[in-house]
Amino acid sequence: MEWMLANLEKDGCLYQDDVVDYLIKNNQMDFLKENSEGNLVLKLSLNSGFKKKTEENVVWVKHDRYWRYRVSEDESGREARG
Secondary structure, eight states: HHHHHHHHHHHHHEEEOOOOOHHHHOOOGEEEETOOOOOOOOEHHHHHHHHHTTTTTTETTTTTTTTEEOOOTTTTTOOOOO
Protein backbone atom coordinates (compact mmCIF):
# COMPACT_ATOMS: atom_id res chain seq x y z
CA MET A 1 0.00 0.00 0.00
CA GLU A 2 2.93 2.37 0.59
CA TRP A 3 3.77 2.10 -3.12
CA MET A 4 0.20 3.12 -3.96
CA LEU A 5 0.35 6.15 -1.67
CA ALA A 6 3.76 7.23 -2.99
CA ASN A 7 2.66 6.99 -6.63
CA LEU A 8 -0.58 8.81 -5.98
CA GLU A 9 1.38 11.62 -4.38
CA LYS A 10 3.97 11.67 -7.19
CA ASP A 11 1.52 11.55 -10.12
CA GLY A 12 -1.67 13.02 -8.64
CA CYS A 13 -3.62 9.96 -9.72
CA LEU A 14 -3.29 6.18 -9.54
CA TYR A 15 -4.73 3.71 -12.05
CA GLN A 16 -5.96 0.36 -10.80
CA ASP A 17 -4.31 -1.39 -13.76
CA ASP A 18 -0.94 0.09 -12.76
CA VAL A 19 -1.36 -1.25 -9.22
CA VAL A 20 -2.26 -4.71 -10.53
CA ASP A 21 0.77 -4.68 -12.88
CA TYR A 22 3.06 -3.62 -10.03
CA LEU A 23 1.78 -6.37 -7.76
CA ILE A 24 2.21 -9.02 -10.47
CA LYS A 25 5.74 -7.89 -11.34
CA ASN A 26 6.71 -7.88 -7.66
CA ASN A 27 5.24 -11.33 -6.92
CA GLN A 28 2.62 -9.95 -4.55
CA MET A 29 -0.27 -12.00 -5.90
CA ASP A 30 -1.73 -12.38 -2.42
CA PHE A 31 -3.12 -8.83 -2.78
CA LEU A 32 -5.04 -9.78 -5.96
CA LYS A 33 -8.11 -11.82 -6.79
CA GLU A 34 -9.89 -12.80 -9.99
CA ASN A 35 -13.23 -11.10 -10.56
CA SER A 36 -16.29 -12.61 -12.27
CA GLU A 37 -15.00 -11.51 -15.69
CA GLY A 38 -11.65 -13.24 -15.16
CA ASN A 39 -9.67 -10.03 -14.56
CA LEU A 40 -7.23 -9.57 -11.71
CA VAL A 41 -8.35 -6.88 -9.27
CA LEU A 42 -7.31 -5.71 -5.83
CA LYS A 43 -8.45 -7.77 -2.89
CA LEU A 44 -10.91 -6.06 -0.60
CA SER A 45 -8.37 -5.92 2.24
CA LEU A 46 -5.91 -3.83 0.18
CA ASN A 47 -8.63 -1.65 -1.27
CA SER A 48 -10.15 -1.05 2.18
CA GLY A 49 -6.79 -0.20 3.71
CA PHE A 50 -6.06 2.27 0.93
CA LYS A 51 -9.50 3.81 1.33
CA LYS A 52 -9.02 4.19 5.07
CA LYS A 53 -5.75 6.10 4.57
CA THR A 54 -7.13 8.34 1.80
CA GLU A 55 -10.84 8.66 2.60
CA GLU A 56 -10.84 12.42 3.12
CA ASN A 57 -8.73 13.57 0.18
CA VAL A 58 -9.02 10.97 -2.62
CA VAL A 59 -11.91 9.98 -4.90
CA TRP A 60 -12.43 6.99 -7.20
CA VAL A 61 -13.18 7.69 -10.89
CA LYS A 62 -15.15 4.56 -11.70
CA HIS A 63 -15.42 4.98 -15.47
CA ASP A 64 -11.64 5.14 -15.96
CA ARG A 65 -10.79 3.00 -12.89
CA TYR A 66 -8.39 5.33 -11.10
CA TRP A 67 -8.02 7.33 -7.89
CA ARG A 68 -7.24 11.04 -7.81
CA TYR A 69 -7.08 13.79 -5.25
CA ARG A 70 -10.38 15.40 -4.39
CA VAL A 71 -11.11 18.84 -5.89
CA SER A 72 -13.60 21.44 -4.70
CA GLU A 73 -16.10 20.45 -7.42
CA ASP A 74 -16.36 16.87 -6.10
CA GLU A 75 -19.44 15.89 -4.16
CA SER A 76 -19.08 14.22 -0.80
CA GLY A 77 -18.43 10.49 -0.91
CA ARG A 78 -15.71 8.34 -2.39
CA GLU A 79 -16.82 8.21 -6.03
CA ALA A 80 -16.20 11.09 -8.43
CA ARG A 81 -18.95 11.94 -10.88
CA GLY A 82 -16.70 12.64 -13.82
